[in-house]
Amino acid sequence: MNIGVLIKQVPDMEKVKFNSERGLIDRKSAGTEINPFDLNALEAAIQLREMTDGKVTAISMGPPSAEEALREAIARGADEGFLISDKHFGGADTKATAHTLSAAIKKLGGFTLIIAGEKTVDGDTGQVGAETADYLNIPHVSYVSHIQAVNLDNIQVISDIWSGRYLKEMALPGLLTVTKNINTPRLPSFKRKMAARKAEINKLTFEDLKEYIALEECGLKGSPTWVNKIEVPPTATRKGKIIRNDTETAVNLLVELFKEMKVMEG
Amino acid sequence: MGDEKYTGILIFAEQKNGIIHKVSYELLNKGRELANQLMAPVYCIVVGPKSMDLQELIYRGADEVYYVGNDFLNLPEELIYTENIINLIKRIKPEICLFGATSFGRSLAPRIAGNLKTGLTADCTELKIDEDGKLIQIRPAFSDNILAHIKTKTYPQMATIRYKEFSEAERDINRSGKIIKVDPILVEKTGVKILRELECMENDISEAEVVVAGGRGIKTPEDFKILYELAELLGGVVGASRAVVEENYISSQHQVGYSGNRVKPKLYIACGISGAPQHLAGMREAERIVAINSDPSAPIFNIADIGIVGDLYEVIPTLIEKLKKKEVAV
Numbered sequence: 278m279n280i281g282v283l284i285k286q287v288p289d290m291e292k293v294k295f296n297s298e299r300g301l302i303d304r305k306s307a308g309t310e311i312n313p314f315d316l317n318a319l320e321a322a323i324q325l326r327e328m329t330d331g332k333v334t335a336i337s338m339g340p341p342s343a344e345e346a347l348r349e350a351i352a353r354g355a356d357e358g359f360l361i362s363d364k365h366f367g368g369a370d371t372k373a374t375a376h377t378l379s380a381a382i383k384k385l386g387g388f389t390l391i392i393a394g395e396k397t398v399d400g401d402t403g404q405v406g407a408e409t410a411d412y413l414n415i416p417h418v419s420y421v422s423h424i425q426a427v428n429l430d431n432i433q434v435i436s437d438i439w440s441g442r443y444l445k446e447m448a449l450p451g452l453l454t455v456t457k458n459i460n461t462p463r464l465p466s467f468k469r470k471m472a473a474r475k476a477e478i479n480k481l482t483f484e485d486l487k488e489y490i491a492l493e494e495c496g497l498k499g500s501p502t503w504v505n506k507i508e509v510p511p512t513a514t515r516k517g518k519i520i521r522n523d524t525e526t527a528v529n530l531l532v533e534l535f536k537e538m539k540v541m542e543g
Numbered sequence: 544m545g546d547e548k549y550t551g552i553l554i555f556a557e558q559k560n561g562i563i564h565k566v567s568y569e570l571l572n573k574g575r576e577l578a579n580q581l582m583a584p585v586y587c588i589v590v591g592p593k594s595m596d597l598q599e600l601i602y603r604g605a606d607e608v609y610y611v612g613n614d615f616l617n618l619p620e621e622l623i624y625t626e627n628i629i630n631l632i633k634r635i636k637p638e639i640c641l642f643g644a645t646s647f648g649r650s651l652a653p654r655i656a657g658n659l660k661t662g663l664t665a666d667c668t669e670l671k672i673d674e675d676g677k678l679i680q681i682r683p684a685f686s687d688n689i690l691a692h693i694k695t696k697t698y699p700q701m702a703t704i705r706y707k708e709f710s711e712a713e714r715d716i717n718r719s720g721k722i723i724k725v726d727p728i729l730v731e732k733t734g735v736k737i738l739r740e741l742e743c744m745e746n747d748i749s750e751a752e753v754v755v756a757g758g759r760g761i762k763t764p765e766d767f768k769i770l771y772e773l774a775e776l777l778g779g780v781v782g783a784s785r786a787v788v789e790e791n792y793i794s795s796q797h798q799v800g801y802s803g804n805r806v807k808p809k810l811y812i813a814c815g816i817s818g819a820p821q822h823l824a825g826m827r828e829a830e831r832i833v834a835i836n837s838d839p840s841a842p843i844f845n846i847a848d849i850g851i852v853g854d855l856y857e858v859i860p861t862l863i864e865k866l867k868k869k870e871v872a873v
């Protein structure tokens with residue numbers, strides 16, 4: 278089975294600095310990594326490949342530096358990586374991103390399954406997966422926490438919707454977005470790391486995709502939404518009461534609180 | 544001014560088993576407020592099983608309710624819903640289109656926006672009308688670290704809105720409005736079939752008034768028993784940090800946080816949870832937060848109303864005992 282995995286390079290959230298006075302994000306303050314949710318998408322793809330044979334292709338739209346993320350994807354088990362990069366693709370919102378990714382997927386052709394993460398930790402929208410499916414005119418299932426069975430024609434998955442879990446069957450080709458609970462991503466092996474260092478990262482520019490997408494549909498121009506302003510709210514803290522190593526006092530205080538809040542049943 | 548061809552605010556009122564999700568009433572509240580500023584009507588779309596009683600949506604502020612009712616529309620099937628909703632959006636031509644940012648809403652709305660080739664803003668926590676009559680959509684991004692103000696150039700301006708950000712619209716039984724029945728569009732082959740619903744958490748954690756949550760401070764899966772006992776005494780449910788979900792101590796539906804459930808209970812009791820930013824993202828808006836942790840420097844204490852530095856294996860059993868005695872005394 279030929280599987281495409283959508284991965285995005287994001288700033289390392291543990292290290293990014295946010296300036297709440299000036300409303301700024303200092304992206305330079307942090308290194309970059311593969312969006313943590315996309316590691317689960319990649320792992321799901323690798324496990325499917327191990328079951329069914331075939332190929333895993335990591336696809337990312339981003340600046341030239343996103344090549345690093347694709348290299349890491351190869352180190353973690355992807356067979357190849359495609360970087361979709363062009364100055365015309367910059368400033369894309371979810372619509373333009375999904376449209377461009379779908380153009381690349383059509384251009385590469387031959388995928389039976391596309392897997393995306395649930396959301397990115399920077400854009401944080403969780404929209405690109407389902408929107409890409411729509412541009413590709415294929416079905417999608419979101420919030421997949423388990424892959425139950427797969428054959429050449431369809432795949433059975435568990436989708437977590439509301440407080441319920443549904444067993445869904447999707448015809449292939451189709452797209453899944455997966456949650457962090459689907460698996461635990463493997464770490465790169467030493468051997469794969471070496472291979473990744475030498476691997477060729479394929480590039481696609483607007484020129485390569487122009488059969489599938491118009492210039493006005495890419496990047497900033499193709500983005501119907503725009504950021505008018507950002508605010509960095511100060512981190513919320515509460516000045517609470519702290520009780521140290523005194524169970525009796527602590528428990529009494531809690532009972533008082535429960536009474537006051539009327540949370541005790543009966 | 545907005546675009547003249549598009550007027551009114553359309554709210555997708557989500558339902559499950561014929562029961563309208565409460566986020567819809569919250570959207571009606573905000574929607575009405577925006578509509579009054581724009582001097583425009585409020586529409587609702589309901590897609591669901593037959594014979595739903597939709598008068599409530601009118602009492603809560605809808606002027607017109609478009610109802611696509613058929614029993615095959617009961618399950619969360621994005622692709623069938625998409626066809627039916629797109630059909631109505633094209634007919635109604637609203638300037639603003641709002642969905643609840645529930646798991647279903649967030650899976651459905653991108654499909655619709657993609658199809659209509661319009662912009663979609665995810666997971667908003669506030670909406671305003673700008674001087675030019677356009678919608679300002681305010682949403683957290685960068686893992687909840689910033690608030691972005693987003694505007695949309697295309698119509699309809701579409702957004703998903705977080706649950707429990709706005710209060711529900713007040714009920715006014717003197718309000719009148721129209722319920723318009725719409726024939727369902729049958730979609731023969733969507734490519735997705737729901738084989739069955741596997742399980743449903745009895746008490747939805749995002750609805751709970753009291754959440755007693757455990758983290759890595761809980762040493763074995765069996766030890767969750769004390770949390771269940773405490774939750775029961777308080778009429779609440781049990782939550783968990785990702786760390787213990789990963790260990791398979793408890794199922795993922797209990798997970799609270801950035802990649803789990805967002806909760807906004809009256810009372811949140813964090814037991815043996817350090818308070819990583821990804822955990823806080825799911826619970827920091829609780830009305831009251833109690834933290835029990837043996838490490839005085841645990842970040843969870845920064846957002847606790849009552850912080851108890853101590854061993855949860857001592858504090859919780861003592862608390863349970865005390866609560867039980869109280870019950871006997873009443």
Ligand SMILES: Cc1cc2nc3c(=O)[nH]c(=O)nc-3n(C[C@H](O)[C@H](O)[C@H](O)COP(=O)(O)OP(=O)(O)OC[C@H]3O[C@@H](n4cnc5c(N)ncnc54)[C@H](O)[C@@H]3O)c2cc1C
Pocket residue numbers: 313314398757758759760761783784785786787798799800801802803804814815816817818819820821822825835836837838841853854855856
């Ligand atoms: C992309 C991403 C998404 C994530 N999403 C989530 C999410 O949705 N939810 C989530 O929770 N995490 C999430 N995480 C993980 C998060 O970063 C933390 O790793 C996790 O929350 C830690 O869980 P914990 O507090 O239970 O464990 P720890 O950090 O190990 O804390 C355990 C705490 O228990 C205390 N303790 C130990 N023994 C006792 C005792 N006997 N009595 C009292 N206290 C005791 C310790 O002092 C410690 O503070 C995410 C991470 C990433 C990268």
Ligand SMILES: Nc1ncnc2c1ncn2[C@@H]1O[C@H](COP(=O)(O)O)[C@@H](O)[C@H]1O
Pocket residue numbers: 283284285312314315318336337338339371374378392393394395396397398400401402403404405406
């Ligand atoms: N620039 C991108 N390149 C490749 N995949 C992406 C990109 N942006 C988003 N995705 C995919 O879409 C998912 C949802 O992203 P988002 O809608 O930004 O939260 C991610 O987890 C990725 O799988």
